[in-house]
Amino acid sequence: MIAEIGHNHEGRLATAEELVRQAAAAGASAAKLQKRDNRALYTRAMYDEPYTGRNSYGPTYGAHREALEFGETEYRHLAGVAAEVGIDFISTAFDFGSVDFLVNLGVPAIKMASGDLTNIPLLIYAAKAGIPLIISTGAADMHDVRRAVDAILPINANLAVLQCTALYPTQPADLNLSVIHTYRRELPDVVVGYSGHDLDIETSYIAYSLGARVIEKHFTLDRGRPGSDHHFSLEPPMLAELVAGLRRTREQMGSPVKRMDLRERPALRKMGKKLVAARPLPQGHVLGEVDILIKSPGDGTPPHLLDQIVGRSLNVPLDAEADITLNLLA
Structure with missing residues (x-):
């Protein structure tokens, strides 16, 4: 200056x-x-x-x-x-x-x-x-x-x-x-x-x-x-x-590197989304898009993984709005 x-x-x-x-x-x-x-x-x-x-x-x-x-x-x-x-x-x-x-x-x-x-x-x-x-x-x-x-x-x-x-x-x-x-x-x-x-x-x-x-x-x-x-x-x-x-x-x-600040996580949980069961689903059910809803909070499987879930079967039964996670799928 x-x-x-x-x-x-x-x-x-x-x-x-x-x-x-x-x-x-x-x-x-x-x-x-x-x-x-x-x-x-x-x-x-x-x-x-x-x-x-x-x-x-x-x-x-x-x-x-x-x-x-x-x-x-x-x-x-x-x-x-x-x-x-x-x-x-x-x-x-x-x-x-x-x-x-x-x-x-x-x-x-x-x-x-x-x-x-x-x-x-x-x-x-x-x-x-x-x-x-x-x-x-x-x-x-x-x-x-x-x-x-x-x-x-x-x-x-x-x-x-x-x-x-x-x-x-x-x-x-x-x-x-x-x-x-x-x-x-x-x-x-x-x-x-x-x-x-x-x-x-x-x-x-x-x-x-x-x-x-x-x-x-x-x-x-x-x-x-x-x-x-x-x-x-x-x-x-x-x-x-x-x-x-x-x-x-x-x-x-700030920095030119785009990255997540750990302090952003609470806001991300509240505003983010996850994949959940649309209704009660039995063990062995093959998931289609109609079986899956996208809802908040964002503390589960992120929606961008939807294509990795559709077409796979459940290892366990799920209640309505239960989290759909990759470890539950065959």
């Missing part, structure tokens, strides 16, 4: 630390940020374009992004907090420099965003770092996914592929959770997961039951805060319920 903090810390280290601590308290396995080398990542025109509105943290898009970006001091502090509270600390890398930054930091895994699924040079560069990779697959088709997987796996076998829809928030009809089945069938050498931008937590239970073993959800302290991600993020109580629900789902999935 990855708690995707992203930039919901709003550029404040204290808020980021609280998010890491709350993610751990809710039972998440990891807290995740997003790392960008903004000057290298964006064209000058995009960096300088006006960016105003409720979700803006600066007058231009570049200023907005810089206001939300943490450096090495903040990352090392948050990695220490994560270690203190017992969860992993990871991040998405949006460019080559950010891959180097995270490798030098010593993160246990690197995430690659949906927008970089076709950025094969960056995926290969990250794969060569030799640590596990997680890739999201929003805004892609299966050809895009296979191309990315085929580029990574020969270099790095530790790969998770997450079904994702790049709509914020994602409506139920757009989730396409059945893709998880497709990934499990067609990508047998990867771990399959789900990165959800929906507003619910139940969707993640369905994803887990379909085979997703990495779940990623955006995380915030307050959905009402300004910023592009807060409104579809989970607050701490919801994240805690999601983690608890995933544990329940694992329990509910």
